[in-house]
Amino acid sequence: MCQLLGMNANVPTDICFSFEGFHHRGGRTDHHRDGWGVAFFEGPGVRLFIDSRATIESPIADFVRKYPIHSLNVIAHIRRATRGPVALVNTHPFMRELWGRYWVFAHNGTLEAFEPRLEGRYRPVGQTDSEMAFCWVLENLRRLFPRGQPELSDLYEALQDAAREVSEFGVFNFLLSNGDYLFAHCSDHLAYIVRKAPFGEAHLVDEDVTVDFSALAGPDDRVSVIATRPLTDNEVWTTFRPGELKVFHNGEPVPM
């Protein structure tokens, strides 16, 4: 299974601590050696780092781990290839433009025989079921809302419908963001935590590292972290229900 990691915050926040544990799943504490990637939004702009090597062997992962890039929305992915060969072009996250904004997408799971007929507005460049699903979701959104981005409630509903439809073909855990909102959909494995005051200590599952957020975070900071499996073992993570779509904004889930 691939690994997903997302972050949504109300102040620009680095993901170094979470990525520290997460990157070990790319070849050490888990068997995902088929590439990895991470996208950091900076306003509507995106820094996208992808590598078809395992994270633990990737000089780019090493760079990202040590260099604190501050962002409100981050999506990271470690790949275990099931559809499409190991190649840069098949490495998540994928990025496309819709309504004059960049959208970033990463998927965990495998879709069987998902071969929709696309109009051609978005075409996959690689061979993954994931990029195909991303193109199909964006095409759907564009057809439903040709003039531009709709209200959040309409966008949420359209994504919920799209996720339900794609899920009929298999496991469709995904993270999707346009830099404002981070959408997270669960088929079978996804959990999140909201960190806010009073902050405490957190200890990684994948490595013996502890961080004291009370020493790092301001009193009004709020950060949601979403991951395939909880990244820490001394905090309470909330497990998504199967079929659940959540949208995060300003560091917390938006009641929908």
Add this chain to the structure above:
Amino acid sequence: MCQLLGMNANVPTDICFSFEGFHHRGGRTDHHRDGWGVAFFEGPGVRLFIDSRATIESPIADFVRKYPIHSLNVIAHIRRATRGPVALVNTHPFMRELWGRYWVFAHNGTLEAFEPRLEGRYRPVGQTDSEMAFCWVLENLRRLFPRGQPELSDLYEALQDAAREVSEFGVFNFLLSNGDYLFAHCSDHLAYIVRKAPFGEAHLVDEDVTVDFSALAGPDDRVSVIATRPLTDNEVWTTFRPGELKVFHNGEPVPM
């Protein structure tokens, strides 16, 4: 003026030597402190590094300079902001998908009052004249060839027409690649060199560094380097004519 750097090769080649000189133009030997970026194709996949800081202050530029990424097509850009504020979203190169391939674009020059009506297939995310022109060029290509990428001669002719049209609004030096071909258009400043056997020594203009390509390159290697101004002072660079569009493939210009 912004700085452009492109490379097209017949074997995967790193751009460390050229980037070594080039990156000094981002704040040291020239006054371009408003961000920089570089895209490396790996097959149809792209590694895109962008930073809104000056290259000489950018940890990402430092990483790219030291880490040899091998590629057949590279496009780099150092920005001096004329349209659109200094921001990640306004940093070249820009990337979009067309016909199931990623296309990467960087522009040097300023377009005055270039405000075409776009159909919406490609919308700028940032505020630059450059991204607007890129979207317009892609939209044009897609309208002319809706089914997929045409023969090279048709693609060349369409790009020549588009470049001529956009050039009426100002200076439109650009580099454009889909990972197979690298197109280079000159309004006023662009030069290139083809390095092939017998290889010799090259000495940078921007820094006292010499490299002996005969010790590094194989007998059949062929590499074209395209830049706003020649990067070396002991080799013969060919200057583009104003209005000239060249297409590079397998390390050399294709006769058109």
